[in-house]
Amino acid sequence: MIEIKNLHKSYHMGKNSLHVLKGINFTVSEGEMVSIMGSSGSGKSTLLNILGILDEADEGTYTLDGTLIKNLNERVAARYRNKFLGFIFQSFNLINYKSALENVAMPLYYQGVKRNIRVEKAMHYLEKVGLADWATHLPNELSGGQKQRVAIARALASDPKVLLADEPTGALDTKTSYEVMELIQGINDEGKTILIVTHEDDIAHMTKRIVNLKDGIIIDDSVVTQVRAKSEAYV
Template sequence: MIQITNLHKSYKTGSNSLHVLKGINFSVKEGELVSIMGSSGSGKSTLLNILGMLDEADTGSYVLDGVTIKNLNEKQAARYRNKFLGFIFQSFNLISYKSALDNVALPLYYQGMARGERMDRAMAYLEKVGLADWSGHLPNQLSGGQKQRVAIARALASDPKVLLADEPTGALDTKTSYEVMDLIQQINDEGRTILVVTHENDIAHMTKRIVNLKDGLIIEDTPVQQVRALENV
């Protein structure tokens, strides 16, 4: 599903250059649930941005579902993101003046789906995450856990090949974090490929494989015995 080969990325900082990724080799098979860990400055955010087509490596290759991701203009990148990827963010990134239903339907609007069809699909995904009764509520009327469930429904609505979750539990309390991870585990159980960036060890062990980054290199890549989230609630 994902094949990263000898990926390098540097950023200019004034007259200096900061070498952030220093030769990353990394692959993810279809249906895997993988966590990416690392301290601040390890390169995990840069790697996630490249995986999400929000940035591009200087050298190396990135192949996603058989498609080489390289030299994309913004329109091409947006099209590929919409086709291949769903995003879940720590800060939810919901539109404050739109209902939960409208937030979930938004990616489908950009896919050109007719209004009736996209509303039906959005409602189906809200039902999937247990929020059908909250479809008409604005984000400020929802709890943190509910907001993240709306964000997950939105990420799933366009039927992406891969979900990229950037600190999906970072703004939540422990109980709510585990409930969100239970939902992510259920989605993975259905066959969806998911990458979770986290700095929390307990959250990482709710995935099936932990990749540790340090100073722009993968220092460890280990399958783990998955802990089911609701066993900890």
């Protein structure tokens, strides 16, 4: 599903250059659930931006579902993001003046899906995350956990190949974090490929594989025994 070979990325600031990714080799098979960990400056955010087609490497290749991601203009990059990827963010990134239903339907709008089908699909995914009764509510009327559930429903609405989650529990308390991870694990159980960037060790162990970055290189890539969030949810 994802194949990265010899990935390098540098940022230039005046006469100085910061080499952030230093030859990353990384593959993710369809249906995997992988966490990416690393301290600030390790390169995990840069790697996520490249995986999300928000930035491009200086050297190396990135292949997503058999498609080489390279030299894309913004229009094509946006189309690929909408086709292949669903995003879940720490800060939810919901549109404040739109209802939960309208937020979930937004990716389908950009795909040109007819309004009645958009509404039907958006409601289906709100039901999936347990928020059908909150469809008409605005984000400021929702709790943090509910906002993240809306964001997950939105990420799923266009049926992406891969979900990319950037610190999805970072703004949530422990109980709510485990509830959200239980939902994400269930989505993975259905076969969706999921990558999670996190700095929380307990969250990382709720995935099936942990990739550790340090100073722009992968220092460890290990399959782990997955901790089911349900068993921890109310501890």
